[in-house]
Amino acid sequence: MPLAVWPVAQTSAQYQRAGRYLPECAQHPAKMLPELARRIVTEYSTPGSLVVDVMAGIGTTVVEAAALDRRAVGVEVEPRWADVARANIDHILDPGRRPLAEIRVGDARKLGDVLGDLAGTVDLVCTSPPYACDVGNMAKANWGSGGDLCPSDERNYSTDRSNLGHARGAAYEAAMADIYAGCFALLRPGGVLVTVTKHSRRGGRTLDLAGLTSVLARRAGFTYLAHVIALHAAIRDGDLVARPSFWQTTQVRKSRARGEPAHLTVHEDCLAFRRPEVPDAH
Numbered sequence: 001m002p003l004a005v006w007p008v009a010q011t012s013a014q015y016q017r018a019g020r021y022l023p024e025c026a027q028h029p030a031k032m033l034p035e036l037a038r039r040i041v042t043e044y045s046t047p048g049s050l051v052v053d054v055m056a057g058i059g060t061t062v063v064e065a066a067a068l069d070r071r072a073v074g075v076e077v078e079p080r081w082a083d084v085a086r087a088n089i090d091h092i093l094d095p096g097r098r099p100l101a102e103i104r105v106g107d108a109r110k111l112g113d114v115l116g117d118l119a120g121t122v123d124l125v126c127t128s129p130p131y132a133c134d135v136g137n138m139a140k141a142n143w144g145s146g147g148d149l150c151p152s153d154e155r156n157y158s159t160d161r162s163n164l165g166h167a168r169g170a171a172y173e174a175a176m177a178d179i180y181a182g183c184f185a186l187l188r189p190g191g192v193l194v195t196v197t198k199h200s201r202r203g204g205r206t207l208d209l210a211g212l213t214s215v216l217a218r219r220a221g222f223t224y225l226a227h228v229i230a231l232h233a234a235i236r237d238g239d240l241v242a243r244p245s246f247w248q249t250t251q252v253r254k255s256r257a258r259g260e261p262a263h264l265t266v267h268e269d270c271l272a273f274r275r276p277e278v279p280d281a282h
């Protein structure tokens with residue numbers, strides 16, 4: 001299995017977005033690094049190809065793919081984030097590239113409904129699903145006055161419990177199995193699926209989301225191509241310099257206080273799969 005390390009965070013996420021992405025993006029709790037989206041698009045597609053993100057968030061993949069002269073279509077279930085994605089597209093892309101990018105509101109579990117017109121024609125699906133763990137923005141003012149640092153009604157992308165940000169365990173697995181099967185049908189034979197996920201810890205245990213993703217994608221018919229470590233720490237003079245959020249630092253401190261050997265996670269797993277040219281006889 002080819003293994004690579006991409007140093008995509010030599011500059012911070014804020015720096016990578018500054019002056020390009022709109023300030024509203026800060027409200028979305030789990031965005032892809034623009035440098036990572038560019039790297040995936042450049043590595044696994046060519047100018048003129050069709051790139052899709054089936055869980056598009058504020059549109060990072062779509063914006064970066066269109067800026068690199070790909071046609072790019074994103075699907076996002078929350079109208080709130082789809083609106084931010086469209087605003088980013090209008091704000092960032094020059095008039096010549098603006099028509100390359102499109103966002104559709106829809107459910108990635110029903111890709112046939114929302115992207116049926118693209119079935120079998122997509123060159124690259126690049127997507128980062130929810131990570132089956134809580135994500136949210138820090139409410140420091142709330143915390144300072146004795147409240148929750150990450151209020152529960154603001155977690156996991158939406159108060160709507162059908163958003164997959166809330167799915168855990170078997171429900172998460174079943175939904176992601178449907179989504180990867182939908183991605184398979186969307187891609188042309190030979191097309192590539194790239195997923196970006198991150199391990200998380202819950203109840204003292206690590207959730208190996210990359211392992212689960214590779215099982216689900218292979219069950220959907222994909223061939224496993226490569227595992228890339230997308231570094232979220234910077235490399236400085238040969239050392240890794242982490243940039244943890246206050247939330248991450250707090251969580252690791254709490255875990256250690258409970259006696260768990262926790263460390264900061266300073267990478268995401270970027271997995272590449274191919275839809276075989278010829279269907280597998282098995």
Ligand SMILES: C[S@@+](CC[C@H](N)C(=O)[O-])C[C@H]1O[C@@H](n2cnc3c(N)ncnc32)[C@H](O)[C@@H]1O
Nearest residue numbers: 031032055056057058059060077107108157164
């Ligand atoms: C990790 S975020 C993706 C962020 C994106 N890569 C970006 O840079 O903004 C996952 C996204 O999946 C969306 N989502 C959750 N359930 C979904 C579903 N059933 N269909 C489509 N999108 C969904 C969430 O609302 C969230 O915006």
